[in-house]
Amino acid sequence: MKILSLMTVFLVGAALIYGTLDMPKWGDPQSPASTHVSPYYLNHSLEDTATPNVVTSVLADYRGYDTFGETVVIFTAGMACILLLKAGRKRRGNGHV
């Protein structure tokens, strides 16, 4: 079982390393990730939002709906913790499960 898992790990790792052969170089300014939408954000952030920190303006303005989803996710995680650890205890205190 352990050998099988180790083989799976090495297989997946080899497949991923094969995938990196086509990746852009480290620190390449012309890589596809840095030429598609991020120049728009860098060029228009100041006139659109008057915010010099581009990370903040993308986080809360250009992709605000995404961040709203993330906030709801962590809110749900907090509620899940309460439901798992607090609600069960109160019910047990009353004597019935």
Add this chain to the structure above:
Amino acid sequence: MTRDSHDVIVKTLARLLMPFMVVFALYVVMHGHHSPGGGFQGGVILAAGFVLLVISHGLEQTRKRMSEKVAEIISSIGVLIYGGIGVLCLILGGNYLDYGTLSKLLRVTPAEARSLGILGVEIGVALAVMAVMCTVFFAIFTAGESSQDDRSVK
């Protein structure tokens, strides 16, 4: 574990550090427009202050300042601020979370209205993150307190 520590050095240091942590957290939230920072980071620093308070002064002392119920309410308020600003933009005739329409309400240019909208949203995120971190920490910290026999299998 839930009692306070008897170490004078730990207690005094925690008491000294707590206001600076809160001020730094507020600085990180408010200065997120001009330097690295924002709602997520500031909220986590605020929550770290309360975690320090629990470790040094015990749970009972901390519950006077931040109880579980208050944390639940504040986390809901944080999400409500975020969603409420979005709905406010909707009411003022824009798209959801399109802060440019807030300029009618705040009497500034649309770009500055967007800046202020981002600030409001960051405050909402900071409140939500702080309260959720406190909630998770309290829930896991107090999990060992209750009796652990009646639902077990053996």
Add this chain to the structure above:
Amino acid sequence: MFEFIISHYNYWMYIGLMMVGFYAMMVKRNLVKKIIGMNIFQSAIILFYISTSVKKGASVPILEHAHEGHGAVAHAVDVMQYANPLPHVLMLTAIVVMVATMGVALAVAIMIYKRYHTLEEDEIIMAMKRG
């Protein structure tokens, strides 16, 4: 060949880290060790994303000469001078979600421990089969 290794070995480091987490998730019998493996896995993904945002000689994506006041005249921004902000944004939220998932996972582990008095996977499965 040497240049290729120099420009690509960062990806291999992240893959190594990711596989450490993957192995821990698959093989370890202790549930807390599985959670730690999941955390290592997520950290590897975050490092990978951050490394795609790097541009050689670029600084953090905070625009210079913008502190003179709001509504300053927008002058041409040299895109090559600033790192790519998008992966930073995505990973900022991913880190918070990582902490949230870890909290829920630990809460579930505590519930399992309360019920079975153990965190070892095979012992839990045996107890489940018995009753």
